[in-house]
Amino acid sequence: MVTWIRGEGLHRQAKEWAREHVKRLEEVGITPKLAIILLNDDPVELATQRRFASLKARDVREVGGEAEIYELHDVPPERRTKEALRLIESLNKRDDVTGVIIQKPVPPFVDERALFAALSPEKDVDALTPDNKKRLLDRFDLDNDVLPCTPAGILELFRMYGIEIRGKDVVVVGKGELVGKPLSVMLMQLDATVTVLHALSKEREPYVKRADIVISAVGRPPEIYRDNPWRLTGEMIKEGVVVVGVGGKVDPISGKWHFDVDEKSVAEKASYLTPNIGGVGLATRARVLKNLIRTSYQVARLVVSSRIVGP
Ligand SMILES: Nc1nc2c(c(=O)[nH]1)N[C@@H](CN(C=O)c1ccc(C(=O)N[C@@H](CCC(=O)O)C(=O)O)cc1)CN2
Numbered sequence: 001m002v003t004w005i006r007g008e009g010l011h012r013q014a015k016e017w018a019r020e021h022v023k024r025l026e027e028v029g030i031t032p033k034l035a036i037i038l039l040n041d042d043p044v045e046l047a048t049q050r051r052f053a054s055l056k057a058r059d060v061r062e063v064g065g066e067a068e069i070y071e072l073h074d075v076p077p078e079r080r081t082k083e084a085l086r087l088i089e090s091l092n093k094r095d096d097v098t099g100v101i102i103q104k105p106v107p108p109f110v111d112e113r114a115l116f117a118a119l120s121p122e123k124d125v126d127a128l129t130p131d132n133k134k135r136l137l138d139r140f141d142l143d144n145d146v147l148p149c150t151p152a153g154i155l156e157l158f159r160m161y162g163i164e165i166r167g168k169d170v171v172v173v174g175k176g177e178l179v180g181k182p183l184s185v186m187l188m189q190l191d192a193t194v195t196v197l198h199a200l201s202k203e204r205e206p207y208v209k210r211a212d213i214v215i216s217a218v219g220r221p222p223e224i225y226r227d228n229p230w231r232l233t234g235e236m237i238k239e240g241v242v243v244v245g246v247g248g249k250v251d252p253i254s255g256k257w258h259f260d261v262d263e264k265s266v267a268e269k270a271s272y273l274t275p276n277i278g279g280v281g282l283a284t285r286a287r288v289l290k291n292l293i294r295t296s297y298q299v300a301r302l303v304v305s306s307r308i309v310g311p
Helices: 008-027 043-062 077-093 112-118 130-135 149-160 180-189 205-210 263-267 280-307
Strands: 033-038 066-071 099-102 169-173 193-197 213-216 242-245 248-250 257-259
Touching (some): 043 280, 077 099, 077 112, 099 112, 099 280, 149 180, 169 180, 169 205
Parallel strands (some): 033 099
Antiparallel strands (some): 248 257
């Protein structure tokens, strides 16, 4: 009988915690303000990213913060990196902006490394700037550090449900900058035996079949991606495995969600499983709120100290 790993508890707790800290920050004149930048003009990505950005913005506003969404997808490709850099520089300088998210994936013609290198690490809600990424190679504090939202959200869910990681065979499908890569590093730090599978892996099935925990973060559902599609199904896994589904995309024509994990067949064999709706996405958003509060304190320290004029 599968136990569903639900994100709403984390999400609710994060909102309550964030509301308290918004009040404290307002005592020093700082209102958390999140700026979200959308750059992707691919119809699938744009539909999905608009949905994600609106959900994050709604959360921030619900706890008393503010949110701005910048859509640059209609800037000509040859100018998009430059325009995005100009926007990031402006957001870095604004004292009222306390957190920034560059929604991923960005289009292949945009210089993503330049964007994240330009973003002020103090305002980096995703922990994806070079300075913040490096810190993952050291020990991390799940409760106090600004950590990548989805990986940290997944680890918080494991902790909440008492799912042991130490010494376990964990397969991460997908090696993206957002989830697969940082999460595999964090899992190693927690003494898991980690296998990362990706598009060029010679084979996937034997590793998935042997795993104690499978985390699928691909986002290429067969309904939308004909080439190199991916879906985790029940016959691929062993009895009693823990499964976490991360990848999902919105079909721009139907508006329908399609996910990495086939819930029905996996639920018949898994011991624990995240629902495609109400699982990792809510844990991700919970972490966005916590990270935004932390970046807001970082900005507050900089802004308040800059107002103190010494003798
Ligand atoms: N810069 C970033 N880009 C992206 C990130 C990220 O953390 N930083 N993560 C992914 C996905 N993502 C956030 O942007 C995200 C995924 C899912 C949800 C969510 O709330 N899903 C709901 C269902 C969706 C709905 O209600 O329509 C759920 O799971 O219950 C939010 C955000 C992509 N890029």
